[in-house]
Amino acid sequence: MRLATRPGAGPDGELIVVSDDGTRAAASPRWPNLLAAIGDWAAAEGDLRALAASVEAGQGEPFDAGTLRAPLPRSWQWLDGSAFSTHGELMQVAFGTAPIETDKPLMYQGMSDRFYGPHDPVPFPDEAHGIDFEGEFGVVVDAVPMGISAADALGHIRLIVQINDWSLRALAVPEMKTGFGWVQAKPACSMAPFAVTPDALGDAWHDGRVRLNLAIEWNGAAFGHANGSEMQYGFHDLVAHAAATRDLVAGTIIGSGTVANRGYAEVGSSCISERRAIEMIAHGAPSTGFMKFGDRVRMAAIQPDGARPFGAIDQVVVRR
Amino acid sequence: MRLATRPGAGPDGELIVVSDDGTRAAASPRWPNLLAAIGDWAAAEGDLRALAASVEAGQGEPFDAGTLRAPLPRSWQWLDGSAFSTHGELMQVAFGTAPIETDKPLMYQGMSDRFYGPHDPVPFPDEAHGIDFEGEFGVVVDAVPMGISAADALGHIRLIVQINDWSLRALAVPEMKTGFGWVQAKPACSMAPFAVTPDALGDAWHDGRVRLNLAIEWNGAAFGHANGSEMQYGFHDLVAHAAATRDLVAGTIIGSGTVANRGYAEVGSSCISERRAIEMIAHGAPSTGFMKFGDRVRMAAIQPDGARPFGAIDQVVVRR
Numbered sequence: 001m002r003l004a005t006r007p008g009a010g011p012d013g014e015l016i017v018v019s020d021d022g023t024r025a026a027a028s029p030r031w032p033n034l035l036a037a038i039g040d041w042a043a044a045e046g047d048l049r050a051l052a053a054s055v056e057a058g059q060g061e062p063f064d065a066g067t068l069r070a071p072l073p074r075s076w077q078w079l080d081g082s083a084f085s086t087h088g089e090l091m092q093v094a095f096g097t098a099p100i101e102t103d104k105p106l107m108y109q110g111m112s113d114r115f116y117g118p119h120d121p122v123p124f125p126d127e128a129h130g131i132d133f134e135g136e137f138g139v140v141v142d143a144v145p146m147g148i149s150a151a152d153a154l155g156h157i158r159l160i161v162q163i164n165d166w167s168l169r170a171l172a173v174p175e176m177k178t179g180f181g182w183v184q185a186k187p188a189c190s191m192a193p194f195a196v197t198p199d200a201l202g203d204a205w206h207d208g209r210v211r212l213n214l215a216i217e218w219n220g221a222a223f224g225h226a227n228g229s230e231m232q233y234g235f236h237d238l239v240a241h242a243a244a245t246r247d248l249v250a251g252t253i254i255g256s257g258t259v260a261n262r263g264y265a266e267v268g269s270s271c272i273s274e275r276r277a278i279e280m281i282a283h284g285a286p287s288t289g290f291m292k293f294g295d296r297v298r299m300a301a302i303q304p305d306g307a308r309p310f311g312a313i314d315q316v317v318v319r320r
Numbered sequence: 321m322r323l324a325t326r327p328g329a330g331p332d333g334e335l336i337v338v339s340d341d342g343t344r345a346a347a348s349p350r351w352p353n354l355l356a357a358i359g360d361w362a363a364a365e366g367d368l369r370a371l372a373a374s375v376e377a378g379q380g381e382p383f384d385a386g387t388l389r390a391p392l393p394r395s396w397q398w399l400d401g402s403a404f405s406t407h408g409e410l411m412q413v414a415f416g417t418a419p420i421e422t423d424k425p426l427m428y429q430g431m432s433d434r435f436y437g438p439h440d441p442v443p444f445p446d447e448a449h450g451i452d453f454e455g456e457f458g459v460v461v462d463a464v465p466m467g468i469s470a471a472d473a474l475g476h477i478r479l480i481v482q483i484n485d486w487s488l489r490a491l492a493v494p495e496m497k498t499g500f501g502w503v504q505a506k507p508a509c510s511m512a513p514f515a516v517t518p519d520a521l522g523d524a525w526h527d528g529r530v531r532l533n534l535a536i537e538w539n540g541a542a543f544g545h546a547n548g549s550e551m552q553y554g555f556h557d558l559v560a561h562a563a564a565t566r567d568l569v570a571g572t573i574i575g576s577g578t579v580a581n582r583g584y585a586e587v588g589s590s591c592i593s594e595r596r597a598i599e600m601i602a603h604g605a606p607s608t609g610f611m612k613f614g615d616r617v618r619m620a621a622i623q624p625d626g627a628r629p630f631g632a633i634d635q636v637v638v639r640r
Binding site: 112125183320 | 396497502507
C-alpha cells in the first residue's frame with residue numbers, strides 16, 4: 001500500500017491512497033491525514049487497505065503528483081540514526097574527528113515540526129554554512145512501549161519513507177564537539193512523496209533493512225546509488241534503542257542515517273561530505289564544494305524492475 | 321495572565337485561564353487548548369486576557385488543582401539550553417569531561433510529544449540509570465522566523481514555564497561522547513501547572529531572565545533555591561540561536577538548562593549531579609546517590625512575597 005499527502009485543510013494536508021502504478025488516488029472518508037491514521041493504525045490500516053484495493057480495481061482519480069507534500073508534513077518526533085558504518089568512517093575523515101566509541105546505535109533528535117515536500121524549494125540563509133544533502137531511508141512507527149525488544153519493535157514499523165536529511169556542515173563540527181548534538185546544523189528534512197507499507201517492498205524489506213539502491217543526482221549528474229542493505233543495525237534495533245527509556249509516540253519517524261556502502265568507489269555516495277572525504281583520502285584535500293543556491297538534488301530508490309516505490313525527491317536549494 | 325490545562329477532550333487537554341490568586345478558572349469558548357492558542361496568539365491573546373479580566377472580576381469556578389496537566393501536554397518542539405555557566409562547570413566535574421569550547425549557547429533537541437503534569441508519577445525502567453531531576457525555567461514562543469535577532473526574539477516570548485528536565489546520568493556521558501546529544505538519557509520532562517505571560521512576573525522578568533529563586537525539595541528536605549538571574553545568555557539569545565537556520569514553529573519551548581548560581585555553597589543546587597560534583601570537589605568523591613523509586617521531588621519558583629507564579633511540581637518516581 002502506498003500513501004501520500006496532498007495539500008488540504010490544515011498543516012497536516014490530506015491523506016490519499018495511491019495506486020501501485022502511481023496514476024490514481026483516493027482520499028479516505030474516515031482518515032483525514034496520515035498523522036491521524038498512524039495514531040490509530042489498528043483501526044486505520046483495514047480501512048486504508050480496503051480503499052487501496054478499490055483503487056487497484058479502478059476506483060480513484062488522477063492526482064497532481066507535482067504538488068504532493070511530505071507524507072507526514074509534520075510529526076511529533078524525528079530520531080535520526082547513523083547506522084551505515086561506512087558513512088561514519090568517512091565522516092570522521094571529513095570532520096577530522098576521532099572514531100566514536102560506542103556499543104549502541106548512534107542517534108540524535110531532530111526537528112519534526114516541518115518536513116519539506118519532494119518538490120519544495122528549500123531555503124537556507126548562507127552558502128557558507130556548507131549546504132549538504134543526506135539520502136536516507138526512514139520508518140514510521142505506531143505507538144511503541146518503553147523497553148521493547150528489537151524483535152518486537154519490528155512489528156511496530158508500519159510505513160517506510162525516503163528522506164533527505166539536509167545538513168549544514170560548517171556548523172556541524174562545532175555543535176558535535178559540544179556533545180549536545182545538532183540544532184543549527186540540522187534544519188528541516190525533506191521526504192519523498194510516497195510512504196509505503198513494508199509488504200509493498202516485497203523482498204526489498206529484509207531484516208529491518210531496505211535493500212534498494214538510492215539513486216542520487218546532483219544538478220543532473222549521477223552522484224551515487226548506494227544500497228540500503230549495509231546498515232550495521234536494522235531499523236528494529238534503532239526503534240528499540242529509541243524506546244529504551246521512553247514510550248515512542250505514534251508517528252515517530254526513525255532515520256537510517258546516510259546510506260553508504262563499503263564499495264563507494266563503485267557506487268558513489270549519498271552526501272557531499274562523503275565524496276569530499278574520499279577525495280581527501282585519495283588526494284589529501286577535497287575538490288568538491290558544497291551546494292550553491294540554485295543547485296538541484298534528485299533522490300529516488302529504485303527497484304530491480306526500475307520502479308521507484310517512494311517516488312522521487314527533486315528540489316532546488318534557494319536563498320532564504 | 322496565568323494559563324493552565326486540565327484534563328479534557330484529546331491529548332492536548334482543555335485550556336483554562338486561572339485567577340491571580342489561583343482559586344478560580346474559566347475555559348475559553350474559542351481556544352480549546354494552549355497549543356491551538358499559541359498557534360494563533362495574535363488572535364488568542366486578546367480573547368484570553370478579556371477572559372482573565374472577567375475571572376479577576378469574580379467570574380469562573382473553582383477547579384481541581386490536583387489534576388492539572390502540563391500547560392502544554394505536548395508540543396512540536398523542545399529545545400533545551402544550558403545557559404547557567406556554573407551548571408556547566410560542575411557537570412564537567414560530575415561527568416569527568418573537558419570544558420566545552422564554544423562561543424554560542426549550548427542547546428539540544430529533546431522529546432516534545434509528552435510533558436508530564438505536575439503531579440504525575442514519573443516512570444523509569446531502572447534505578448541504575450542514575451535518575452536525576454533538573455530544575456529549569458522555559459519560555460514558549462509563537463512562530464519565529466529564521467534568522468531573527470536576539471532583540472526581536474524577545475517579543476516572541478509569549479509564556480514562561482517551569483520545567484523538570486528528567487535526566488538519566490549513567491546514560492548521559494556515553495551519549496554525550498558520541499557528539500549526537502542525548503536520546504536515552506533525556507526522557508520526557510515535567511511542567512509546573514501554570515504558564516504565565518511575561519508581564520505577570522513584573523520585575524522578576526528582566527533581560528530575558530527569570531529573577532526568581534527556584535526552591536527544590538527532595539523527599540521533603542530543602543535541596544536548593546538557586547536564582548534564575550545568572551543565565552550567561554538570556555532567553556532571547558537562546559531563541560535567536562535556535563532560529564538561526566530554522567523557522568521556529570509556534571509552541572516551541574526553549575529551556576534555560578539547570579538553574580545554578582556561583583554561590584552554590586549557600587543556595588544549593590537544582591540537580592543531584594551538581595551536588596555530587598560539589599562533594600567531589602570538597603571530599604574527592606560523591607556521597608549523595610541518585611533517586612530511588614518512591615522518591616519525591618518538589619519544585620516551585622517563589623516570588624519575594626511568597627507567591628508561586630508557576631505553582632509547584634510535586635511528583636514521585638516510580639518503577640516502569
